[in-house]
Amino acid sequence: MHPIYLDHNATTPLAPEVLAAMDPFLRGQFGNPLTAHRFGAAPKAAVEQARLDVLSLLGPHAADVFDVVFDSGGTEALNHAIKGLAFRALVGGRAGTRRRIVIGALEHYAVAGSARWLAERFGFDVVEVAPGRDGVVPVDAFAEALDPSTTLCASLMWANNEIGSVQPVREVGRLCREQGVPFIVDTVQCPGKIDLSSAPDVADVFAFSAHKLYGPKGVGAIVVRKGLALDALVHGASQETGRRGGTHNVASIVGFAAAARMAVEGLAHEAPRLAKLRDQLWAAIDPKIEHAHWNGRGAPLLPNTLNVSFDGCPSHALAEEMDRRGVAISQGAACRSGAITPSHTLAAMGLSENRSTTSVRVSLGHATTAQDVHDAADAFAESVRAIRASR
Numbered sequence: 001m002h003p004i005y006l007d008h009n010a011t012t013p014l015a016p017e018v019l020a021a022m023d024p025f026l027r028g029q030f031g032n033p034l035t036a037h038r039f040g041a042a043p044k045a046a047v048e049q050a051r052l053d054v055l056s057l058l059g060p061h062a063a064d065v066f067d068v069v070f071d072s073g074g075t076e077a078l079n080h081a082i083k084g085l086a087f088r089a090l091v092g093g094r095a096g097t098r099r100r101i102v103i104g105a106l107e108h109y110a111v112a113g114s115a116r117w118l119a120e121r122f123g124f125d126v127v128e129v130a131p132g133r134d135g136v137v138p139v140d141a142f143a144e145a146l147d148p149s150t151t152l153c154a155s156l157m158w159a160n161n162e163i164g165s166v167q168p169v170r171e172v173g174r175l176c177r178e179q180g181v182p183f184i185v186d187t188v189q190c191p192g193k194i195d196l197s198s199a200p201d202v203a204d205v206f207a208f209s210a211h212k213l214y215g216p217k218g219v220g221a222i223v224v225r226k227g228l229a230l231d232a233l234v235h236g237a238s239q240e241t242g243r244r245g246g247t248h249n250v251a252s253i254v255g256f257a258a259a260a261r262m263a264v265e266g267l268a269h270e271a272p273r274l275a276k277l278r279d280q281l282w283a284a285i286d287p288k289i290e291h292a293h294w295n296g297r298g299a300p301l302l303p304n305t306l307n308v309s310f311d312g313c314p315s316h317a318l319a320e321e322m323d324r325r326g327v328a329i330s331q332g333a334a335c336r337s338g339a340i341t342p343s344h345t346l347a348a349m350g351l352s353e354n355r356s357t358t359s360v361r362v363s364l365g366h367a368t369t370a371q372d373v374h375d376a377a378d379a380f381a382e383s384v385r386a387i388r389a390s391r
Contacts, residue, residue: 084230164305215259
C-alpha cells in the first residue's frame with residue numbers, strides 16, 4: 001500500500017501550480033519590491049496583486065473593506081490582532097477600562113496564549129466561553145460574556161482545527177458590531193472548504209496561513225478592516241505601510257496568492273467531494289471497530305475533518321501504529337503532537353479524559369481518493385485490534 005497522507009489540517013503539500021507561480025521570483029525576479037529601480041518593479045507589482053488575490057478569499061467586495069498585511073502565518077496574525085488592539089488600549093502601561101478579552105474556549109494556542117499573556121503582564125481580563133458537547137460555542141453564552149463598556153475585543157475561530165466544528169461567527173459578529181466590539185476570526189482552516197464571502201459582514205480581523213491551502217510554509221496574512229488601528233508587533237522600515245517591518249518574502253507571497261486563487265476556484269467542487277469521502281470513511285470504520293466515537297458529529301463541520309476516539313487506544317499509540325501501516329494521521333492539533341495530554345478541545349467540550357486521550361484527527365485533502373479511505377479504514381481496524389490486544 002502506498003503511503004496515505006490524511007493530516008491536511010496540520011499542513012498541505014505544495015501545489016504544482018503554486019510552485020510554478022513562485023519560480024520566477026526564486027530566480028530572475030529577485031529584486032526588493034521597495035526599491036525604486038527596475039529590479040524592484042515586477043516584485044512590487046506581484047506583491048500588490050497578491051493582496052487582491054488573498055482578499056478574493058473573503059468575497060468579491062473584500063478589497064473595498066479590508067487591508068492585507070503579509071506576515072509569517074496564522075500564529076503571527078492572531079498575535080498581532082489581539083496584542084495590537086491591547087497595546088493601543090494601555091493606560092500608563094496597564095489595562096484600562098476596556099480590559100476584557102472574550103474568546104471561545106476552543107481557540108488556537110495563538111489566541112488563548114496571547115490573551116492569557118496580556119492578562120498576566122498587563123492586567124487584562126480573559127473570559128473563555130465554553131462550547132457545548134458538540135464543539136460549538138453557544139451564541140447566547142458568548143453574548144452574556146460581552147460587555148460593551150469594558151470589552152476590548154472578542155475572538156472566535158470560524159472552524160476548529162481539531163474536530164472541525166464550524167462556529168457561529170456570523171451571529172457573534174453581529175452582536176459585536178451592535179456593541180462596538182472589534183471581532184477577530186481565525187480562518188486558517190477555512191479556505192477551499194468553507195465559503196467566506198460573507199466576511200465583510202462578519203468580523204474586523206481575519207488570519208490566514210498559506211501552508212494550510214497548498215501554499216508555502218512561513219507566509220500568511222492578517223486582514224484588517226480599513227480604519228481599525230493596531231499597534232505593530234514587528235517594527236522596522238516602511239514595509240506594509242509601517243504595520244510590519246521586514247523585507248517582503250516575495251516568492252512565498254506570490255505562492256500564497258496562487259493558492260488563494262485555487263481555493264476560491266475549487267471550493268464548489270472540492271468541499272462536497274471531501275465531505276462525501278469523510279462520511280464514507282466513518283461508514284467504513286463504524287461497523288469494523290467497536291467503541292468508536294465520532295467527536296462533534298451532528299454539528300456543522302469542516303468537510304474534510306473527522307475526529308474519532310477509540311476506547312482503549314491512547315492517541316499517540318494509535319497515530320504511531322497507523323504510521324507503521326503507512327497512514328499519516330494526527331493525535332490532535334499538530335501544535336500539540338508529542339504531548340501525551342488530553343485534547344484541550346475535547347476537554348472543553350466536557351468529554352471524559354478517556355475520550356480526550358484516545359482521540360485522533362483525520363483530515364482529507366486534494367489527493368485523497370476513495371481507495372485511500374477504504375485502505376485507511378482497514379488500517380484503523382488492524383491498528384485498534386493490535387493496541388487493544390497488547391493492553
